[in-house]
Amino acid sequence: MGRISRSFPLRMTARRFRFLWACVFAPALVLTHSATAQIHFRDITAQAGIRFTHNNGAFGKKYLPETMGPGCAFIDYDNDSWPDIVLVNGQNWPGHPGPVTTLKLYHNNHNGTFTDVTQKAGLAVPMFGLGVAVGDYDNDGDDDLFVTALGQSHLFHNNGNGTFSDVTKPAGLWGLNEFSTSAAWVDYDRDGKLDLVVANYVQWSIQGDLFCTLDGSNKSYCTPESYKGASARLWHNLGGGRFEETTQKAKFFEPPSKTLGLAILDYNDDGWPDILLANDTQPNKLYLNKHDGTFEERGVSAGIAFSEDGVARAGMGVDAGDYDRSGHPSIIITNFANQMLSLYHNEGNGLFVDEAPRSEVGRATLVTLGFGCFFFDYDNDGWPDILVADGHIENEIEKVQKRVSYAEPPHLFRNLGQGKFQEVTQSVGAGFAAPKVARAAAYADIDNDGSLDVLMTTNGGRAYLFHNEGVTNHSLRVKLKGTKSNRDGIGALVRVTSGTDKQSQMLRSGSSYLSQSELALTFGLGGTGKADSIEVQWPSGQTDKVQNINAGQTITIEEGKGMTSNTPYSKPWTSVSPTRASKIAFK
Secondary structure, eight states: OHHHHHHHHHHHHHHHHHHHHHHHTHHHHHHTSOOOOOOEEEEOHHHHTOOOBOOOOOSSSOOGGGGTOOOEEEEOTTSSSSOEEEEOOOOOOTTOOOOOOOOEEEEEOSSSOEEEOHHHHTOOOOOEEEEEEEEOTTOSSSOEEEEEEEEOOEEEEEOSSSOEEEOTTTTTOOSOOEEEEEEEEEOTTOSSSOEEEEEEOBOOOSTTOOOEESSSSSEEOOOGGGSOBBOOEEEEEEETTEEEEOTTTTTOOOSOBOEEEEEEEOTTOSSSOEEEEEEBSSOOEEEEEOSSSOEEEOHHHHTOSSOTTSOOOBOOOEEEEOTTSSSSOEEEEOOOTTSOOEEEEEOSSSOEEEOGGGSHHHHHTSSSOEEEEEEEOTTOSSSOEEEEEEOOSOTTGGGTOTTOOSSBOOEEEEEEETTEEEEOGGGSOHHHHSOBOEEEEEEEOTTSSSSOEEEEEETTSBEEEEEEEOOOSEEEEEEEEOSSSOTTOTTOEEEEEETTEEEEEEOOSOOBTTEEOOSSEEEEEETOOEEEEEEEEOTTSOEEEEEEEESSEEEEEETTTEEEEEEEOOOOGGGSOHHHHHHHTTO
16 A cells, blocks of 8 residues: 555646646547448347356356356467357256256358367367467477366367367366456467466355345355465476466465456566456456566555555456557456446556546446456557457346446447547447346457357357458458467567557467467557558567568467468458358358
């Protein structure tokens, strides 16, 4: 608290200056920011063949884990350059039998449809699954899966032939009984091998379940204050398919947190990945990478541990991105109802300032309960926008809080530039804006047309796949292939320059909530038809640069070699007549 108080006047001064600048000078500049065409997120779930219902195991006892899942991910598991889909699932509680449910893997058929290949791929493993992370931990060119769970989490090795093997035991990850939530792959020591960070929530068991109530008589879901927290774990990749836990050795262990979301970012721009934990009713943690295999926790001094009034909020999902082209990654964290979204602007000096209270982002999210969230440029204008997946945990919340609902619409905030956002949820389609009990959210370009599509899950319900249609701005997609660095290029920073516009993105695993977006980077270029230069700063320290790259294609940059391949975008589905589309894309 003392550290917060001492930094408060300085942060208020910076805040007031930015606020006055935005009010007086920015409106004229914002008006020059090009208006977007009518963009529509169309629900194509049924036509695409995705038939998934989340099993949260609920049967009336209101066990805490029932409220949390499910996670989702995009993975190109067969290396055909078309993103496939992973949907994590729960299972029935002991003593309450029912149909066996497992996670689902859907193969992208390149024509707008997906095929369930779970059994064939060897992924039909029952577990109370929650989150998922994608990364090529053994650098064999095929992306692997780590699935978090209540109880034992699982590592699935991609065999390169369309199948996976459960290698949890030989990898040294077996034997833990935890409430694991989000996870991410990160090469924290930059040795070229992906390490693993796993978030843990609270210490909960059926035997230790507590009685909580909203109305004084009927049981409700307990808040996390009722249970002890648990530390996240850090696993170092030894090579040869094995990991060792280095949580204590790396000084990654703090008094137990209650972590739901995590993000990897280089918040001080030193070229080393740092780790952010979004905690539920506990201070958020920001671990600074010390370059020697250890971390130093900086959440309080960086200004992201608490709200402005010094209260630890109920952090759920998290993401990092350079939304204002400052060259520094800022942070969003979703929180519980009546707490609003956190929008922490990176001041570039080790400090963050929460801009949400003075922004439409804050006002619009005040009473909603956010989970999945991310920065992404949905209209390809070159300015990262924000998506938030919303949904409460208590289905009878309306009885005690009239302003709060169980099913809630998501939030889509368009970036207007100059730090301003405008909510556009209601203008991008009724299906997208409809209330949902949403949890995870991820993005990918499922049809290789240069526009980012959205995958969203709901608790105890269906999944949603939204196809992004009507984008007229140009874009350029970048895939990375590491050699000295890890094969996926996770941790690499990519800078794109087009005229006077400069953008940057770090390729990262994890983020959002229990989720994983695709391992390719999409850069919106607005009305510009090319990028003047693309620079890749690899985790190994290698820098590669390519110049004069036309928009409308996906390029691959290989470490030490530059651009090694390029593929023009596919023909958009929306360019086909509706009648023909129904026969071709969704047959």
